[in-house]
Amino acid sequence: MVIPFDRLERLLLRVQRPGRYIGGEVNAVRKDWDRTPVRVCLAFPDVYDLGMSNLGLQVLYDILNRMEGVLAERAYAPWPDMAAALRETGIPLYSLETFHPLSEFDILGFSLPYEVLYTNLLEMLDLAGLPLLSAERDETHPLVIAGGHATFNPEPVADFVDAFVIGDGEEAVVDVVRAYRRTRDGSREEQLTGLAQVPGVYVPRFYDVAYHPDGTVARVTPNRPEAPHPILRRIVPVLPPPPTRQLVPNTSVAHDRGVIEIQRGCTRGCRFCHAGMVTRPVRERPLEEILEAVDGILAQTGYGEIALLSLSSADYSRIGELVETLAERYAGLHLSISLPSLRIESFSVDLAEGISRGRRTGFTFAPEAGTERLRSVINKPIPTGQVLEVAREVFARGWRTVKLYFMIGLPGETEADVAAIAELARGVRAEGRKIHGRRAQVNVSVSTFVPKPHTPFQWAPLASLEDILARQQALRKSLRGGGLKVSWNEPQMTLLEATLSRGDRRLGAVVRRAWQQGARFDGWDDWFDQGAWSAGFAQEGLDPAFYTHRARGREEILPWDHIATGVRKPYLWREWELSRQVQSRPDCRSQCYGCGILAAFGELWTPAWGCPQRDT
Amino acid sequence: MKQRLRITYSVNGPLRYASHLERTRVWMRAARRAGLPLSYSGGFNPRPRIQVAAALPVGFAADEEILDLWMARPVGPTEARAALAETLPEGLTILRLEEIDPAAPSLPTRVRAAEYTATVETTVATQEVRRRVEALLGAESLPRQRRGRTYDLRPLVEGLWVEAERPGEVVLGMVLTAREGATGRPEEVLDALGLGEDFFRVRRRRLLLEPAAKG
Numbered sequence: 001m002v003i004p005f006d007r008l009e010r011l012l013l014r015v016q017r018p019g020r021y022i023g024g025e026v027n028a029v030r031k032d033w034d035r036t037p038v039r040v041c042l043a044f045p046d047v048y049d050l051g052m053s054n055l056g057l058q059v060l061y062d063i064l065n066r067m068e069g070v071l072a073e074r075a076y077a078p079w080p081d082m083a084a085a086l087r088e089t090g091i092p093l094y095s096l097e098t099f100h101p102l103s104e105f106d107i108l109g110f111s112l113p114y115e116v117l118y119t120n121l122l123e124m125l126d127l128a129g130l131p132l133l134s135a136e137r138d139e140t141h142p143l144v145i146a147g148g149h150a151t152f153n154p155e156p157v158a159d160f161v162d163a164f165v166i167g168d169g170e171e172a173v174v175d176v177v178r179a180y181r182r183t184r185d186g187s188r189e190e191q192l193t194g195l196a197q198v199p200g201v202y203v204p205r206f207y208d209v210a211y212h213p214d215g216t217v218a219r220v221t222p223n224r225p226e227a228p229h230p231i232l233r234r235i236v237p238v239l240p241p242p243p244t245r246q247l248v249p250n251t252s253v254a255h256d257r258g259v260i261e262i263q264r265g266c267t268r269g270c271r272f273c274h275a276g277m278v279t280r281p282v283r284e285r286p287l288e289e290i291l292e293a294v295d296g297i298l299a300q301t302g303y304g305e306i307a308l309l310s311l312s313s314a315d316y317s318r319i320g321e322l323v324e325t326l327a328e329r330y331a332g333l334h335l336s337i338s339l340p341s342l343r344i345e346s347f348s349v350d351l352a353e354g355i356s357r358g359r360r361t362g363f364t365f366a367p368e369a370g371t372e373r374l375r376s377v378i379n380k381p382i383p384t385g386q387v388l389e390v391a392r393e394v395f396a397r398g399w400r401t402v403k404l405y406f407m408i409g410l411p412g413e414t415e416a417d418v419a420a421i422a423e424l425a426r427g428v429r430a431e432g433r434k435i436h437g438r439r440a441q442v443n444v445s446v447s448t449f450v451p452k453p454h455t456p457f458q459w460a461p462l463a464s465l466e467d468i469l470a471r472q473q474a475l476r477k478s479l480r481g482g483g484l485k486v487s488w489n490e491p492q493m494t495l496l497e498a499t500l501s502r503g504d505r506r507l508g509a510v511v512r513r514a515w516q517q518g519a520r521f522d523g524w525d526d527w528f529d530q531g532a533w534s535a536g537f538a539q540e541g542l543d544p545a546f547y548t549h550r551a552r553g554r555e556e557i558l559p560w561d562h563i564a565t566g567v568r569k570p571y572l573w574r575e576w577e578l579s580r581q582v583q584s585r586p587d588c589r590s591q592c593y594g595c596g597i598l599a600a601f602g603e604l605w606t607p608a609w610g611c612p613q614r615d616t
Numbered sequence: 617m618k619q620r621l622r623i624t625y626s627v628n629g630p631l632r633y634a635s636h637l638e639r640t641r642v643w644m645r646a647a648r649r650a651g652l653p654l655s656y657s658g659g660f661n662p663r664p665r666i667q668v669a670a671a672l673p674v675g676f677a678a679d680e681e682i683l684d685l686w687m688a689r690p691v692g693p694t695e696a697r698a699a700l701a702e703t704l705p706e707g708l709t710i711l712r713l714e715e716i717d718p719a720a721p722s723l724p725t726r727v728r729a730a731e732y733t734a735t736v737e738t739t740v741a742t743q744e745v746r747r748r749v750e751a752l753l754g755a756e757s758l759p760r761q762r763r764g765r766t767y768d769l770r771p772l773v774e775g776l777w778v779e780a781e782r783p784g785e786v787v788l789g790m791v792l793t794a795r796e797g798a799t800g801r802p803e804e805v806l807d808a809l810g811l812g813e814d815f816f817r818v819r820r821r822r823l824l825l826e827p828a829a830k831g
Contacts, residue, residue: 019674
């Protein structure tokens, strides 16, 4: 039954930013509920303002709503004031298109792009009035499915989710809906058995996990023949056409702009980068398709800004031509173009200049580490001289502010590497001062490196809390002075992210305890509740340090080893060894290192891939 | 010569919950989707030229709001209205669209007052509400605190009356001054009437403008 507007209105007039909870966005799709047999609610467990900027959800929304007999609506995590108001009034969490309670949908599809959303996943299930545990739900409840980058290690939330879609969702989501249609009248067990046979789908209850006495995983075994082992990630061989009827919010959101993915995957092979490892191979979208899509997006949204998304903009083979064409074509509309992830090289400065229309706000660089040695360790080898040279060029062309991104706590980092961060930042400031004097500004963002599953650093320990604090303190001291500004991550939050990233299935109970004790919006400084998490770990008798600060050995079965991204473990180990030998390897477009992608997916190869046709 | 279009419109539904700035942006995007030849401001960050007569608070509905929108080249008002009607989101409805003198005084400077109706769900008897309305109107001054500042609400209340009554509900009408630095707020009036804790909905009926300056 639809939530009556009169009941909702009473809540909306007393919460902050009520526009988050009312829908009505341009391009929202409202299909006939009664005449549509399969109803999916796409759920984003973060606040509306962030969720609306997520491209993945929009892509699936578009694909599902194009399907005959299927409707897709949306829900986001209510801010705590709204969550309290919903509970107090007994109104269940509802969809923004037709105001149906989430419990009335057939499928809830959660996006889990990052780990600190796990308690919000529970919060949304609870606000929907659903049992949290997959084992406690049956065919009378919606199927709870999740996907997104965090789910390459699904184990910490395996207790709550019925099935995970691992990898690219565009084709998998269609198969999931078809499998559901075939089994919808069956028991939950039968529904899940159907889903388990869809390539790329992982149904956790069909796998048993055994542990060694020391807490490491002994084995993960399927408990029925339909469950594949390992579960191989889904990929789309060619990027499907991008959505152009993009949702346009009525209220302001984080990134209020049209979005187009110009390329998926990255060939650079930075060893810390999760996205770079789990989205291989590189697949470029043809230039003509991008231009046509941008035209459609602008016409259908009215946006004055478009973001060209990829993991490394300058690596798109026709990026110069693309940017030039867009700038020319939409000069009359004063279109802003945003290009994230520019590399530190003069070509990137040219690109940034081409899209700046005379505006020179801030120019962002990500050297990641302070010394050339450490940049070789992480396989992002950029000479210090080049950083300074490019900075000089940026300032010379009119920018006054340069943002620098660094990480502390990288494997093999020494005090000298940390000191070099400050030195490099001051060096960049000196370049700026030569041109702009005291008006030159360098903003330094220092995050703490978190080892991620499926990367060469998956075996590495997280830096100790003492080291993190000491290094932050050292930088705080050395980065004082005019024209320098530093920002940090809260170390306790980093510890939590690190625990959840490489957690095993036992962490589900901890996530649940933390949620019960009030943990929500764990990625938000204002809400992060260290006490709730510490209590959760203590109650479950688990030590966070086991997950964060422990170095793993080559033979250890990692909790996510049964999820195969296509990149082979021996390749990751080789990269890990090379990093310890301070050896970098050039971009794999020029030379294939046999990461495993071609072995796993080679029969899907197309010329738009960054890979050569064969493993060499 | 730039063309200036004046649009009179209502605000309902989801658009009630947007802020003034957000709603202004909704107009810009609708105009872009409609393919209108918008006139842009100068500078590094050019924006479509649009001017809204008076900010409408979050949560309020409105019957007759006004804004001006500038075109880089002339368009037919009928065509412009039809094109916008196609692209406006649910909750914004155009009532009139006319071309006006580009040199006419700016809208915000002409707003003098606004008329509201407030529907209040209350257990206070209508008889008692009437008595409080009389008392308020009879008061010399009504000192109130808002955001730590004391001000006098009384001179901002140009009119206040009971418009209708239904069981458990009373509908109040009011005309409040709406000038720069002297804006009466309906919720402040309700609070002064002892109804501030009750559930209420506010609708802005119309804006009262100064007559256009002569010469």
